[in-house]
Amino acid sequence: MNAFIKVISKFKELDRRYIFFLIGIAVILPLLFPLNIPLGITQPSQNLFNKVDSLEEDSKVLLTFDYYPSTLPETEPMSYAALRHLFRKNIKVITVTTIPLGALSVMEGVVKDVAREYNKEYGADYVNLGYKYGYQAVMLGMGRKISDIFPRDAYDNKLDSLPLMQKVKNYDDVDFIFIVSDNATVDYWVSLVNARFGTPMGAGVTAVMAPKCYSYLQTRQMVGLLGGMKGAAEYEKLSKNYGRAIRGMDPQSIIHFLIIFFVILGNAGYFITRKKEGSK
Amino acid sequence: MSWESFGVTVAAFFTLALYSFLYKDNPFYKLAEHIFAGISAGYYVGLVWHSIIKQQLWTPLFGEKQYLLIIPGIFGILMFTRFINRISWLSRLSLAFVVGSTAGITLIQQLHGMVLPQVRSTFLNVATFSGIVMVVGVISTLIYFYFSKEHKGTLGFIAQIGIWFIMISFGASFGYTVMARVSLLIGRAQFLLTNWLHIIK
Numbered sequence: 001m002n003a004f005i006k007v008i009s010k011f012k013e014l015d016r017r018y019i020f021f022l023i024g025i026a027v028i029l030p031l032l033f034p035l036n037i038p039l040g041i042t043q044p045s046q047n048l049f050n051k052v053d054s055l056e057e058d059s060k061v062l063l064t065f066d067y068y069p070s071t072l073p074e075t076e077p078m079s080y081a082a083l084r085h086l087f088r089k090n091i092k093v094i095t096v097t098t099i100p101l102g103a104l105s106v107m108e109g110v111v112k113d114v115a116r117e118y119n120k121e122y123g124a125d126y127v128n129l130g131y132k133y134g135y136q137a138v139m140l141g142m143g144r145k146i147s148d149i150f151p152r153d154a155y156d157n158k159l160d161s162l163p164l165m166q167k168v169k170n171y172d173d174v175d176f177i178f179i180v181s182d183n184a185t186v187d188y189w190v191s192l193v194n195a196r197f198g199t200p201m202g203a204g205v206t207a208v209m210a211p212k213c214y215s216y217l218q219t220r221q222m223v224g225l226l227g228g229m230k231g232a233a234e235y236e237k238l239s240k241n242y243g244r245a246i247r248g249m250d251p252q253s254i255i256h257f258l259i260i261f262f263v264i265l266g267n268a269g270y271f272i273t274r275k276k277e278g279s280k
Numbered sequence: 281m282s283w284e285s286f287g288v289t290v291a292a293f294f295t296l297a298l299y300s301f302l303y304k305d306n307p308f309y310k311l312a313e314h315i316f317a318g319i320s321a322g323y324y325v326g327l328v329w330h331s332i333i334k335q336q337l338w339t340p341l342f343g344e345k346q347y348l349l350i351i352p353g354i355f356g357i358l359m360f361t362r363f364i365n366r367i368s369w370l371s372r373l374s375l376a377f378v379v380g381s382t383a384g385i386t387l388i389q390q391l392h393g394m395v396l397p398q399v400r401s402t403f404l405n406v407a408t409f410s411g412i413v414m415v416v417g418v419i420s421t422l423i424y425f426y427f428s429k430e431h432k433g434t435l436g437f438i439a440q441i442g443i444w445f446i447m448i449s450f451g452a453s454f455g456y457t458v459m460a461r462v463s464l465l466i467g468r469a470q471f472l473l474t475n476w477l478h479i480i481k
Contacts, residue, residue, distance in 0.1 A: 020302045027469045031480060073467020074460065100327050101320075133332045136385050191393025192385075207460035211453050218405075218414075219397040228456065229463040248466040255462045 009276070011269045019262065026258050030250035037253050039246065044217055045234035048202040048224025051176065052082070057090045059175040060168050064189070065097040065107040066181035071206050072106065077232035077245035078180045078204035079110050085239040086178075087118035092164050093126040094174070096150075098135035098185050104154070123162040130154030135185055136192065143171045143197045177201035186213060190221045204231055292476040295468050417445040 055061065063082060067075040086093050095111055097103040111128055120126055129150045132138045141149040146169060147159040159165045167173060177199050179189050186203050194201055200223055205213050207228025216222040226235050229252060232245035281289075297312035337353055340346040355377060361370040402418055405411030423435065424442030431439045473479045 017303060023465070027466055028473070031466075031469055031473055071460075071464070073470070074463045100331060101323065131331060133336060136382075136389075140385075187394075188389065191389045195389075195393035195397070207456040207463065208453075210456050211449065215398060219401040221393075221397055228459050229466070230459065244467075244470055248463065248470065251466050251469070252459065252462055256459070259458060 005272050005276075008265065008269045009273055011265055012273060022258065023255060026254045027251040030254055031247065034247065035250045035254075037250055039233055039237055039249055041234050041238065042227075042231075044214070044225040044227075045231055045238065046224070047217075048204075048226060049085075049235060049238040051200070051202060051223045052085055052091075052178065053089070055089065055091055055175055058092060060092045060094065060164075060173060061086055062094050062096065062174050062177045064177070064179045064181065064185075065095060065103050065110070066099050066179065066183065066185040067103060067106075067206075068099060068182060069102040069106060071182040073244070073248065074206045074229045074232060075180050075182055075204065076106065076110065077229070077243050078226055078235060079107075080114065080243055081232065081235045081239050081241045081245075082178050082180065082204070083110060083114040084117070084241045085235075087114060087120055087125075088239075090125075092168075094129060094164070094168060095126065096129040097131045098138060099183070100131060100133070104131050108154070123157070124164055127159075127162050127164050128154040129159075136188060139188055139192050140196075143193065145170055171197040171199045174199055179203040180205075182206045182209065190216050194221045204235070207231075288475050292472055295472060299468075416441065421445050 052061075063079070063086070065079060083093065093111075095107055097107050107128065107130075111126065114120075115122070115126060122128075129146070130153060132149060138149050147165070150159055152158055153162065153165075171177075171193065177189065177193065179186050179201060181189075181203060182205065186205055186209065189201060189203075193199055202222050202224040203213060203216075204226035205228075207230070210225065210227030210231070213222070213225055213227075217225055226232060229245050229248050233249045235241075236243050236246050294312045294315070297308040300306055301309040337349055337356070341349045341353065355374040358370045358374045361367045402414060406415055420438050420442035422442070424431075424439040424446065426435075426439075429435060470480075474481070
């Protein structure tokens with residue numbers, strides 16, 4: 001017992017680089033040798049999938065790319081999975097971003113990739129609106145008339161010349177808004193667009209934002225929610241698009257166990273040391 | 281080597297340079313940090329010029345003859361009078377417009393889109409167990425933030441319950457934050473192993 005207490009007490013002086021090294025190994029090994037740890041589906045993810053799945057062919061969905069490149073591992077798989085699901089169901093997609101730094105390039109990359117996979121035609125099956133400064137004004141203005149805010153798309157085509165946009169004038173013509181976001185824009189989509197125009201929406205957000213966004217499920221302002229890489233993996237599994245998020249769940253689970261182990265060990269070391277110091 | 285694989289190699293170098301800080305501070309980390317700061321600043325200047333000044337003012341004003349845009353253009357220029365002491369008061373006109381319009385939008389957004397739906401849904405669900413937990417959580421947390429009376433007796437007891445709810449919510453947020461940070465590390469590892477080294481597909 002004394003030897004055990006001695007070892008635990010030593011952890012207080014452990015060089016943190018050993019922990020970094022262990023975390024590194026815990027990430028790399030499961031990526032090289034997948035364990036396929038079972039992945040459960042949470043109700044908010046299931047609800048979002050069900051809603052998108054229930055949309056009829058030729059419905060119109062606004063898909064947002066409101067994220068910076070720094071959160072790509074969490075958000076990009078959501079965009080890929082959502083877009084594949086939408087195109088597979090022959091739903092018309094309008095993409096837009098309210099984020100200036102990098103989102104435009106990410107959006108173009110994802111949309112072009114998936115459109116090529118499903119042989120979709122630009123202008124008829126999907127339209128890329130691009131970026132416009134001032135997200136509050138953009139969100140509100142699109143409720144009045146989208147072409148007032150985006151007279152031209154991301155490729156400088158006149159919006160009225162695109163067949164899809166001739167049928168979509170404002171939110172009244174949009175059946176669903178799928179938000180993928182890593183910042184407060186999701187709050188504005190809910191509190192400005194859903195509150196004022198009543199357009200149904202769901203979101204995929206980073207794990208940091210997820211606890212706050214759960215409150216929008218309670219108010220029924222959103223139909224479903226994907227939280228972080230886990231949420232992305234759930235959507236990939238539901239829509240049968242096995243991608244990077246699912247592959248990332250093995251290391252994610254192992255690191256969580258490792259962190260829980262370190263938290264228990266750290267606390268045990270703290271209490272034992274405190275007890276020893278108290279008895280002196 | 282194609283431009284794409286050159287780009288991937290550069291990205292891999294900077295990823296490793298930044299992670300090298302975990303061992304100790306070193307010149308590679310400093311180089312990556314400074315290049316990142318410089319590129320971000322340059323990118324932002326280009327972005328402001330292209331997506332705000334050119335796209336929203338210059339082209340519509342001079343290309344499409346939308347002369348009403350002269351008004352916001354003048355408001356924008358007035359912001360720069362802050363650098364000239366004698367006429368710096370003119371910038372307040374622009375600021376007044378920004379503050380006024382933002383306050384107007386935010387007031388409606390917060391009240392109509394946040395406060396009212398949250399209050400309504402909190403009290404509509406009292407018939408369920410989780411609904412009752414939520415009502416107790418909301419009320420006790422609000423009472424914890426009521427500082428006009430000393431937290432003693434019944435008030436102190438309810439405030440104590442509020443602290444528990446706050447602590448649980450901090451725990452949930454922290455757990456999610458750990459997951460987010462780990463995801464970013466996994467993303468970089470996937471990039472190195474897939475796009476750079478081609479070890480995994």
